[in-house]
Amino acid sequence: MNRLQQQFFEHFVKTSARQIRNSEDMQFSFSYFYFLINESDETEFQTILERFDTDHLRSLSPNELKALQIQLNGLPLNNGQNYLFLSELNGCCNNCISIDFNATDFKLLQSSLSFNTIHNCSMTTNMIKDKCERTNRNKFEIVNDEDVSFKMLRSNETLLEQELDKLRNKPTKFICLNDNFDHGTNRTQELRLKQILNQIYQSLFPI
Numbered sequence: 001m002n003r004l005q006q007q008f009f010e011h012f013v014k015t016s017a018r019q020i021r022n023s024e025d026m027q028f029s030f031s032y033f034y035f036l037i038n039e040s041d042e043t044e045f046q047t048i049l050e051r052f053d054t055d056h057l058r059s060l061s062p063n064e065l066k067a068l069q070i071q072l073n074g075l076p077l078n079n080g081q082n083y084l085f086l087s088e089l090n091g092c093c094n095n096c097i098s099i100d101f102n103a104t105d106f107k108l109l110q111s112s113l114s115f116n117t118i119h120n121c122s123m124t125t126n127m128i129k130d131k132c133e134r135t136n137r138n139k140f141e142i143v144n145d146e147d148v149s150f151k152m153l154r155s156n157e158t159l160l161e162q163e164l165d166k167l168r169n170k171p172t173k174f175i176c177l178n179d180n181f182d183h184g185t186n187r188t189q190e191l192r193l194k195q196i197l198n199q200i201y202q203s204l205f206p207i
Contacts, residue, residue: 004035037142040134045125048132049115059112065089072127085124089113092121147173155182157192164200171204 005012008026015025052064052071060068073081093113119125149172151163167175181193 001032003039004032007035033140036138037136037140039137041137043133043135045119045129045133046115048128049118051132053115057112059114060118061112065113068128072131088121088123089118092124093117143173148176149174150176150178152178152180153193153197154180155185155189155193157189157196160193160196164196167200168203175204 008031011024011026015022018025049060049068052060052068054064055061069077069082069085072085149167149170151167153160153163177197181190183190
């Protein structure tokens with residue numbers, strides 16, 4: 001939370017200074033969770049290659065290069081993509097690959113390519129950095145709507161109990177209760193509504 005507030009310091013200061021809700025306010029839950037999802041760190045180029053170096057020889061074999069190519073360009077691979085990829089690698093390793101446009105197979109690579117050799121291939125290096133350089137800092141899981149309940153709480157006692165009973169019937173991992181009570185209009189009714197609401201809290205989140 002400190003990192004979020006530091007990055008958007010001015011927005012939080014303005015939000016705190018307002019007495020009523022504003023369209024430009026920082027909404028706590030949305031801003032916090034989206035910040036966690038999108039916060040990322042830069043990854044060193046060597047560390048990226050180590051993800052594909054499954055035999056830990058500090059070089060990429062034909063099979064490991066194929067995995068890298070799939071990460072960079074997705075599936076299905078085509079001859080044009082393979083030709084460009086292998087052609088540049090071929091230039092960086094002094095023609096160690098025998099290739100032509102109609103036979104662009106990673107099996108044509110006779111030996112593994114060292115990290116340094118790959119790093120000297122500017123186009124490939126830029127593609128790798130563009131696609132793989134940033135990694136998520138925080139672990140998170142995106143769940144579907146079945147794990148979320150959203151209830152608009154209104155001042156009708158019967159409807160309120162019906163909505164809250166649905167939570168009792170099918171508890172979910174995340175519950176959002178939106179307070180839309182008519183506060184200040186009927187003190188007696190307001191106390192009954194709070195009692196109903198307190199009962200659902202005790203039912204789902206007992207102390």
